[in-house]
Amino acid sequence: MTDYTLIGRRLAERRRALGLRQCELAERASLSDKYISNIERAYSIPSIEVILRLCEALDTTPDHILLGAADPDGDRRHKVAGKLTLVDDSQLPLLEKIIDAMIDIGG
Template identity: 35%
Template sequence: MISAKTIGRAVRNSRRALKLTQAQLAEAIGKTPDAISQIERGVNVPSVETVAALSKELGVPIDDLIFPDAAPEHSSVRGTRVRQGLSILMRLSDRDLEIAVRQLQAFSGE
């Protein structure tokens, strides 16, 4: 069963893993900090549109926000960071992507 508290906890954990404040997350998805607080405390169940926006901004699959216990491999801080990085890379221009790939290769020693 989908619970407001379960969604709220998943949003809070994902937000904290990215070191975002409630205000930063709210601004990014066009909501108020109070709305994010209410979601995280389980006071309100977010709309489908809000869950989709949270998923995109936090870099986690929608399923991880709604059913966080069903996908433990996606709930790690490392997994969140990797998905966030992929999301950023997907939005880069071809030129910037090439630069980013070269930098990643340099970090990894390839």
């Protein structure tokens, strides 16, 4: 059985982690802020389409929102690390310099 209270809580936590207000999330997902509020408080049950729109607006995965799986930022780091296996060995020194430069500027 699906626990819509947990889904609403995860949505609210992710929204707050991004520093968004309900009205800002609503605008990003093309939904009303009242509907966002109702979903977060488990008064409304979102459709799959709405879940996908919210996940896109919150830059997270449905797994995270629906199941509480993995930290969304951790997922992104894992995806980036996985892409390193596709880079030609001759390009690794340049890639390392780019990463070092980003770290140095705080990005």
